[in-house]
Amino acid sequence: MPEMTRIVLAARPEGAPGPESFRIEQAPMPEPGPGMVLLRTIWLSLDPYMRGRMDAAKSYAAPVEVGATMEGGGVAEVLASQAPGFAPGDVVVGPTGWASHAVVPAEALRRIDPAAAPLSTALGVLGMPGLTAWVGLDHIAGAKAGETIVVSAATGAVGSLASQLARRRGLRVIGVAGGAEKCAYAVETLGCDACLDHRAPGGAAALSEAIGAAAPDGVDIYFENVGGRTLEAVLPRMNLHGRIALCGMIAWFSGKGAAEPMTLPAVWRMILTRRLRVQGFLVFDHFDRLPAFLAEVAPLVRSGEIVWRESVAEGLEAAPGAFLRLLDGGNFGKQLVRVGHDPAGT
Template sequence: MSEQMHRILLASRPEGAPSLENFRHDSCPMPDPGTDEVLVKAEYMSLDPYMRGRMSPSESYVPPIEVGAPMQGGAVGEVLRSNHADFAPGDKVYGMFGWASHGCLPGSELQKLAPALQPSSLALGALGMPGFTGWHGLHAYGRPKAGETLVVGAATGPVGSMVGQLAKAAGLRVVGVAGGAEKCALAVESFGFDACLDHRAYAQVDALKAALSEVCPKGIDIYFENLGGKLLEAVLPLMNPMGRIPLCGMIAWYDGSPVSGLSAPDLWRAMLVKQLSVTGFIIANHFDQYPAFLEEVGPMLASGKIRFLEDVAEGLENAPAAFLSMLKGGNTGKQLVKLT
């Protein structure tokens, strides 16, 4: 039998929360790179919350994945064969190979990994898209100033932990919100947050709001929005006038069911009365600033000033379970899959 490439396909669209039945393993003959194409053996692939959106049929900033097509996503790997002048066997590269053991892409769609990106998994996490998202969202739309207070949810994930640590380095009071006592301890002890609240311990918005107001005695100047849901509802009344909300994600609502009582008039009223700046952003449109990010954060990571955690599942076949677990907070740190 010819050499095979393995992939995970979208078997069906989820209704509500996705399940293992929505995925299917598939193998096909190894692709032969054509003109200007490069064949890559994947080493690590990234699992990200945005992939949940692409499983649904609704149009977003990227088209939905077709049922029967491979799951999409970023990965790093080693070049096996190259028909492109810029790449040679052995080169370490990043590309959108999807959930697959190999990728075959035009050289123009690949990036060689910069020397700072060692181990290569960093290109998918701390020094890749999620870390860059935290850096860009905080600086461009949060506009942090020393002495201010910032709140961020999914605080121990790759975006939230980057945001919190950069804000601490800029002299802010930083309060995280995370799922479970262990993650909260991690946010304070490893990532240096001033406080972290366990959102699971506060079933009611009012209780979460009261706890937040205790750890944010001067109110909230920046709310880095990763979640939506209950946290958004608790944060809004505590926002200071002229506060900023970088709108990065709303994972609490990705399954389609609203989990908060926040109405559109409540939201607009808070934004108007407090004169809030809310800026949605899609990081794929800002990669011209990636070199500046790498230059600033690369040395901070190398020196230990910024810390970073990875949660690595082994084997392509375990990608669906790791993805479902990550959506429910089962990950501690950046969720990766090591292709074995």
């Protein structure tokens, strides 16, 4: 009997997850019922939000149950279909989970054109993270030419597109990233005007000094991907009536708040005295904008005017380790797992 491989949540982590949080299993190959499609996963996306799904607390989405397959988006080939509109050989993007194969409802799938761009880009620059950057910049922050923006996790999946789009829209772009290599990439390849290393000695105070020097007229927009000491450093540099597009807070995942603490009154005072507008957003509320996003960004990716970068882990069994590294900045660009053969050859 044919089998599939999957990675399940073995135990809920207390604080930081570790290899013991995951278990690899074999299971019988599922069969698609009416309206369902059987998929073979090619690329699996690893994303910071998956850390939240490992906790019991309900957030904007239900947690993954202990013993259940870890959730995740993937690019996959259709092997069998019981749904109109999908046929064997089609390539789709959808919720495959951390699994070699999956049966998924047809309405959760979007067909992609293998000739349009490398398949993996449907999970990165032309997928959920890319849409997040585009929505955050234009629809949440309302970025305008001549303004100064700080983008944290500037070389990551979201941040690298936010930085490039901000440059294209005529903003002064200050990236924040971990380490000299990422900062050099942000300036030389993504076109940031400056990039500051949040891991450099001196903590939030030194980072804030450096942001002040790189943005002598202050910061109009903060594209917030991390929280922690980067937020602490940026807040005092915000101009009156500045805007914060609150996208993520990875520095405070896994109870890491103790390492990079900030008191609520200090944050609140800064929002008040600077008259800041802070807007949290979730990309899931904006998927109706995907066609408009792709209409602008896909041609720029094809022409090479927008660049992207990937960290690729080989084989499904490498997913837990790659995910744990992602949470600590071990990825450089969009973190992917190559689960199966890519028929488009990338």
